[in-house]
Amino acid sequence: MIKFSEEKLKKVSEIIQRYPEGKQKSALLPVLHLAQDEFGGWLDTPVMDYVATLLSIEPIEVYEVASFYSMYNLKPVGKYLFEVCQTGPCMINGSDDIIGYIKTKLNIGVGETTADGLFTLKTVECLGACGYAPMMQLGKTYREHLTKEKVDAIVAECRSKAN
Amino acid sequence: MAKKLLLDKAHVPGIRSYEVYRKEGGYRSVEKAFRLTPAEIVEEVKLSGLRGRGGAGFPTGMKWSFLAKPEGVPRYLVCNADESEPGTFKDRYLMEFIPHLLIEGMIVASFALGSNVSYIYIRGEYAWIADILENAIDEAKQNGWVGKNILGTGFNFELYVQRGAGAYICGEETALIESLEGKRGNPRIKPPFPAVKGLWDCPTVVNNVETLAAVVPIINEGGEAYAKIGVGKSTGTKLISACGNINKPGIYEIDMTISVEDFIFSDEYCGGIPNGKRLKACIPGGSSVPILPANLLLTTAKGEKRMMNYESLSDGGFATGSMMGSGGFIVLDEDQCIVRNTMTLARFYHHESCGQCSPCREGTGWMERILKKIESGKGEMKDIDLLWDIQRKIEGNTICPLGDAAAWPVAAAIRHFRDEFEWHVQHPDKCLTENFGLRHYADPIHVAVTA
Numbered sequence: 001m002i003k004f005s006e007e008k009l010k011k012v013s014e015i016i017q018r019y020p021e022g023k024q025k026s027a028l029l030p031v032l033h034l035a036q037d038e039f040g041g042w043l044d045t046p047v048m049d050y051v052a053t054l055l056s057i058e059p060i061e062v063y064e065v066a067s068f069y070s071m072y073n074l075k076p077v078g079k080y081l082f083e084v085c086q087t088g089p090c091m092i093n094g095s096d097d098i099i100g101y102i103k104t105k106l107n108i109g110v111g112e113t114t115a116d117g118l119f120t121l122k123t124v125e126c127l128g129a130c131g132y133a134p135m136m137q138l139g140k141t142y143r144e145h146l147t148k149e150k151v152d153a154i155v156a157e158c159r160s161k162a163n
Numbered sequence: 164m165a166k167k168l169l170l171d172k173a174h175v176p177g178i179r180s181y182e183v184y185r186k187e188g189g190y191r192s193v194e195k196a197f198r199l200t201p202a203e204i205v206e207e208v209k210l211s212g213l214r215g216r217g218g219a220g221f222p223t224g225m226k227w228s229f230l231a232k233p234e235g236v237p238r239y240l241v242c243n244a245d246e247s248e249p250g251t252f253k254d255r256y257l258m259e260f261i262p263h264l265l266i267e268g269m270i271v272a273s274f275a276l277g278s279n280v281s282y283i284y285i286r287g288e289y290a291w292i293a294d295i296l297e298n299a300i301d302e303a304k305q306n307g308w309v310g311k312n313i314l315g316t317g318f319n320f321e322l323y324v325q326r327g328a329g330a331y332i333c334g335e336e337t338a339l340i341e342s343l344e345g346k347r348g349n350p351r352i353k354p355p356f357p358a359v360k361g362l363w364d365c366p367t368v369v370n371n372v373e374t375l376a377a378v379v380p381i382i383n384e385g386g387e388a389y390a391k392i393g394v395g396k397s398t399g400t401k402l403i404s405a406c407g408n409i410n411k412p413g414i415y416e417i418d419m420t421i422s423v424e425d426f427i428f429s430d431e432y433c434g435g436i437p438n439g440k441r442l443k444a445c446i447p448g449g450s451s452v453p454i455l456p457a458n459l460l461l462t463t464a465k466g467e468k469r470m471m472n473y474e475s476l477s478d479g480g481f482a483t484g485s486m487m488g489s490g491g492f493i494v495l496d497e498d499q500c501i502v503r504n505t506m507t508l509a510r511f512y513h514h515e516s517c518g519q520c521s522p523c524r525e526g527t528g529w530m531e532r533i534l535k536k537i538e539s540g541k542g543e544m545k546d547i548d549l550l551w552d553i554q555r556k557i558e559g560n561t562i563c564p565l566g567d568a569a570a571w572p573v574a575a576a577i578r579h580f581r582d583e584f585e586w587h588v589q590h591p592d593k594c595l596t597e598n599f600g601l602r603h604y605a606d607p608i609h610v611a612v613t614a
Contacts, residue, residue, distance in 0.1 A: 018280075018282075018321075018323040018325075020237070020363065023363055025344065025345035025346075026325075026343060026344050026345045027345065028345035028346075029325065029326065029327065029328050029342065029345060030325065030326060032328065033287070033326060033328065055345075057345075061345075061346075064346075064347055065345065065346065065347055068330065068347040068348065068517075069287070069327070069328035069329045069330050069348075070328070070329035070330065070514075071287045071288070071328040071329035072328055072329075086510075087249045087450075087507050087510075087511050088249050088250070088446075088450060088493065088504050088507045088508050088511070089249055089250055089406045089407055089493050091503070091504070091507045092407050092408060092493075092495065092499060092504070093407075124329075125249075125331070125510070125511045125515065126247060126248070126249040126331070126450075126511060127288050128246050128247060128251065128252045128255050128286065128288070128289070129252055129255075130249065130250050130251070130252055130404065130406035130407075130412075130491070130493070131252055131404060131405065131406040131412035131413050131414070132412070133406065133412075137288055140290040140291050141290075141291055142288075
């Protein structure tokens with residue numbers, strides 16, 4: 001059964017307290033972030049239905065939001081999600097080469113996951129790190145000024161963490 | 164050295180913490196603001212000439228004075244920290260390194276506007292910065308700046324951070340409000356404006372991070388003193404996030420009296436272009452504003468030196484000028500391909516269109532496809548005219564300005580770099596391996612002498 005831990009449930013009620021009475025739907029985006037972190041890095045339908053119940057809203061209200069925002073994954077992703085920016089300023093600074101290098105190194109295409117389920121590669125649009133390009137988002141942080149060597153180091157770091 | 168009002172303490176070790184921030188004079192503006200009436204604070208901000216730093220440049224004091232104040236209805240201040248305009252990464256710097264400056268500005272602004280609960284809506288990807296802000300708010304709370312009956316004034320104030328989840332459109336204020344209500348970020352039809360009917364249908368002011376931070380020096384030094392910095396209607400200081408082909412990308416606080424040329428080439432700022440390359444073009448205010456070739460960037464069509472301020476950057480209108488926008492300053496050297504750069508921006512707007520209005524939903528995808536076609540050597544001459552036609556049909560025909568923002572970069576690229584587009588069409592093979600280069604884009608422009 002899908003259920004948040006007690007700690008996470010406490011967090012959910014804390015978030016709901018931030019809004020006026022009856023406006024608990026406002027907690028939807030933050031609670032979906034919590035749910036994605038808690039339940040395997042993506043939002044399966046039963047997870048979204050659970051969130052709907054928690055906030056006393058209709059499941060469709062959750063689906064339409066989850067499908068609108070790019071940070072919510074509606075399909076399973078690897079343990080480590082490489083989100084490489086490809087917009088103008090990053091492109092000028094060689095993001096195409098970085099994306100190409102990751103594809104070759106991990107032997108996957110954009111949007112694909114490695115066979116061992118460790119890595120998924122996604123291209124994303126501007127993440128607000130234009131001065132530190134090329135860059136990618138990895139979990140909660142940014143990895144900036146990427147080079148092939150840095151990509152090697154990041155992949156090695158993830159592999160060793162996974163073991 | 165230009166006067167710094169926002170970043171003057173940015174390099175003090177530990178400035179992120181409350182203790183150091185307070186020791187360096189932080190929260191003085193709150194103490195001062197509580198000795199004024201809300202109306203007097205609004206008046207100071209009006210006097211300062213502060214213009215919204217998110218991109219539109221609308222006078223902040225005026226925006227505040229529009230806020231409706233019906234009896235018994237809560238009012239809200241929402242900070243727009245959904246920084247997503249390509250080329251823009253200044254708010255991130257402020258929040259990451261001096262989070263208390265934003266909180267201080269928000270306390271003053273919330274007191275002036277009568278907002279007892281305010282929100283910082285931050286883009287979801289800035290997850291670690293949301294944590295930094297929440298820590299800083301906790302510190303402020305422990306020290307009595309946030310919470311019930313602040314400094315014994317009777318003013319109750321709570322401040323919360325809300326993370327978005329990846330949607331450029333939520334930087335548009337009504338889309339942001341929708342998102343904060345837990346919905347898709349679909350912009351609302353205006354009127355009613357948020358000042359009358361905003362968050363949960365209550366009167367709401369939405370201000371950019373840098374705008375709210377600027378309230379601190381305005382209150383500390385007075386609106387009049389703030390207005391004396393800068394030039395004309397470009398008062399105070401502006402944060403510029405500089406990126407692209409420059410030696411020193413980063414965040415710079417300028418007082419809007421320096422020239423574009425000095426900003427790019429002086430060691431104090433961008434430090435010139437790497438590898439001895441020449442300047443080809445620049446998008447001076449975030450991806451939405453018109454790109455300019457080197458010659459029109461450095462000199463206006465009248466033959467005057469172009470300056471880093473609202474008026475000068477827009478001198479000549481869209482025919483020969485651009486905009487200050489968000490201060491996202493993207494420099495392109497002679498090796499950059501304008502078609503490819505424009506294609507990535509068109510792809511960005513297509514990805515970020517919310518899909519509500521058909522001219523934007525369909526037009527952005529259409530523009531992306533045509534640009535990809537031209538870029539990959541498969542374009543025809545008529546595609547360039549078609550591209551022009553599509554952008555004309557998006558501009559002004561959508562609920563929110565994302566349509567305009569998508570149309571302008573394409574329009575400006577064709578307006579100023581049409582021969583580079585034509586070269587791609589004429590050289591379908593060559594354009595895959597070579598760049599058009601600098602050509603005449605830096606040549607001095609002939610200025611017609613009027614009799």
